[in-house]
Amino acid sequence: DAKTTQPPSMDCAEGRAANLPCNHSTISGNEYVYWYRQIHSQGPQYIIHGLKNNETNEMASLIITEDRKSSTLILPHATLRDTAVYYCIVSGSGYALNFGKGTSLLVTP
Amino acid sequence: KAGVTQTPRYLIKTRGQQVTLSCSPISGHRSVSWYQQTPGQGLQFLFEYFSETQRNKGNFPGRFSGRQFSNSRSEMNVSTLELGDSALYLCASSPGSGRSYEQYFGPGTRLTVT
Numbered sequence: 596d597a598k599t600t601q602p603p604s605m606d607c608a609e610g611r612a613a614n615l616p617c618n619h620s621t622i623s624g625n626e627y628v629y630w631y632r633q634i635h636s637q638g639p640q641y642i643i644h645g646l647k648n649n650e651t652n653e654m655a656s657l658i659i660t661e662d663r664k665s666s667t668l669i670l671p672h673a674t675l676r677d678t679a680v681y682y683c684i685v686s687g688s689g690y691a692l693n694f695g696k697g698t699s700l701l702v703t704p
Numbered sequence: 705k706a707g708v709t710q711t712p713r714y715l716i717k718t719r720g721q722q723v724t725l726s727c728s729p730i731s732g733h734r735s736v737s738w739y740q741q742t743p744g745q746g747l748q749f750l751f752e753y754f755s756e757t758q759r760n761k762g763n764f765p766g767r768f769s770g771r772q773f774s775n776s777r778s779e780m781n782v783s784t785l786e787l788g789d790s791a792l793y794l795c796a797s798s799p800g801s802g803r804s805y806e807q808y809f810g811p812g813t814r815l816t817v818t
Contacts, residue, residue: 629806633747636792637811637812638708638794638796638809638810638811638812639747639794639796639807639809640809641806641807641808644806682747689798689805689806689807690735690737690759690760690798690800690807691737691749691752691760691762692737692739692747692749692807693749694739694746694747695746696746
C-alpha cells in the first residue's frame with residue numbers, strides 16, 4: 596500500500612471548517628483513500644473513503660485531486676468533540692491498514 | 705446493530721504467561737482484523753481473518769496467533785508474554801467482501817504485562 600504524509604498537528608476554531616491535508620504521491624490506480632479518527636483511548640472510527648471522485652457523508656467531505664496524489668478531509672463545522680488524531684490511509688482493500696502517525700487536530704473554543 | 709465487543713477490557717498478566725483476547729464482530733460481518741497500539745509504534749496490523757481463514761498477516765512474531773470461529777467471533781492469543789506486549793489490542797470487523805469497505809473498531813483490550 597502507498598505511503599501517506601500528514602502534518603503532525605493542526606488547530607481549528609470551533610464552528611470553522613477543518614481542512615486536513617494528506618499526500619499520497621505513490622498511490623496506485625486500484626488503491627482507495629481512507630480516513631479514520633481516534634479520540635483519546637477509544638478505538639478508531641471510520642470517517643469516509645474514496646477512489647477518485649469527491650465524497651461526502653454526514654461526517655465529512657473528502658476531496659481527492661485529479662492526479663490522486665493528495666487529498667483533503669473537510670469537517671465543515673468543527674466542534675470540540677472533533678478533537679482527535681486523524682489518519683489518512685491508502686489501501687487496495689480496506690483491511691491490513693497502515694495507520695501511520697496521523698494528524699492531531701485540536702479544536703479550540 | 706450492536707457494535708464490536710471485546711473482552712476483557714482490561715487485563716494484567718505476568719511476563720512468560722499467555723493470554724487470550726476475544727472479539728465479537730458486528731452481526732453479518734465476516735472479516736475480523738486485529739491491531740496492536742503502543743505509544744512508541746502506534747497502530748500496527750496483526751492479522752485478519754475471513755470465513756475462519758487467516759487472509760492477511762502483519763509483521764509480528766509467531767507468539768501472536770489468532771483464530772476465527774464459524775460464527776465469525778475471533779480470538780487472539782499471545783504466548784510467552786514480554787513486557788513489550790503491553791498495549792491496547794483493537795479488533796475491527798467489516799463485511800469482508802467487495803472492492804472496498806470500512807472497518808468498525810471495538811473499544812479494545814488494555815493488556816499490561818508486569
